[in-house]
Amino acid sequence: KAGVTQTPRYLIKTRGQQVTLSCSPISGHRSVSWYQQTPGQGLQFLFEYFSETQRNKGNFPGRFSGRQFSNSRSEMNVSTLELGDSALYLCASRQGASNGYTFGSGTRLTVV
Amino acid sequence: TQLLEQSPQFLSIQEGENLTVYCNSSSVFSSLQWYRQEPGEGPVLLVTVVTGGEVKKLKRLTFQFGDARKDSSLHITAAQPGDTGLYLCAGAWAGGGADGLTFGKGTHLIIQP
Numbered sequence: 001k002a003g004v005t006q007t008p009r010y011l012i013k014t015r016g017q018q019v020t021l022s023c024s025p026i027s028g029h030r031s032v033s034w035y036q037q038t039p040g041q042g043l044q045f046l047f048e049y050f051s052e053t054q055r056n057k058g059n060f061p062g063r064f065s066g067r068q069f070s071n072s073r074s075e076m077n078v079s080t081l082e083l084g085d086s087a088l089y090l091c092a093s094r095q096g097a098s099n100g101y102t103f104g105s106g107t108r109l110t111v112v
Numbered sequence: 113t114q115l116l117e118q119s120p121q122f123l124s125i126q127e128g129e130n131l132t133v134y135c136n137s138s139s140v141f142s143s144l145q146w147y148r149q150e151p152g153e154g155p156v157l158l159v160t161v162v163t164g165g166e167v168k169k170l171k172r173l174t175f176q177f178g179d180a181r182k183d184s185s186l187h188i189t190a191a192q193p194g195d196t197g198l199y200l201c202a203g204a205w206a207g208g209g210a211d212g213l214t215f216g217k218g219t220h221l222i223i224q225p
Contacts, residue, residue, distance in 0.1 A: 043215040
């Protein structure tokens with residue numbers, strides 16, 4: 001059974017640019033969540049999608065957005081990149097609200 | 113903002129020693145999970161605890177959920193170098209809300225041969 005797949009693994013962008021990250025959940029998992037991980041703040045919740053609908057959203061500015069497609073694949077977009085957006089972005093899927101997450105390996109974003 | 117505090121933040125011990133990692137909050141969890149993360153990878157789920165006072169064992173790892181569901185601990189017996197990693201606790205708040213899972217900042221564990 002394939003795990004959660006995130007692409008790309010590494011990304012370098014310039015301040016002011018925008019970026020799109022992709023996540024393919026485990027087959028059959030309809031819930032996809034995104035987290036930002038930094039050394040100073042740890043893992044912080046960005047948003048959660050279920051059946052193409054955003055169910056929850058963390059405390060991040062509107063530059064951070066996401067969506068989920070009918071096949072449960074998800075993308076997140078960050079516009080007008082800032083240096084502080086440099087982080088490991090993790091996607092996780094789960095079967096239901098009472099199940100634990102399965103995480104992907106993440107996308108390491110560096111903003112220069 | 114609800115916080116999950118983990119302690120210690122860093123721990124370096126010799127192979128064969130025992131250790132305990134703590135996860136505390138002033139709020140009540142509906143469930144709590146422990147994850148282990150290695151460099152360059154995403155966290156891997158170790159266990160989920162749901163009932164106050166619950167104890168779960170995973171080989172040399174013992175997880176305990178506090179009676180009041182506000183705290184949890186992870187105890188490792190006879191630690192081995194393969195246990196090295198970042199251990200994270202994550203809670204779902206009993207009051208619900210739109211914050212997803214809240215993660216502690218983690219315990220960086222190093223087991224020296």
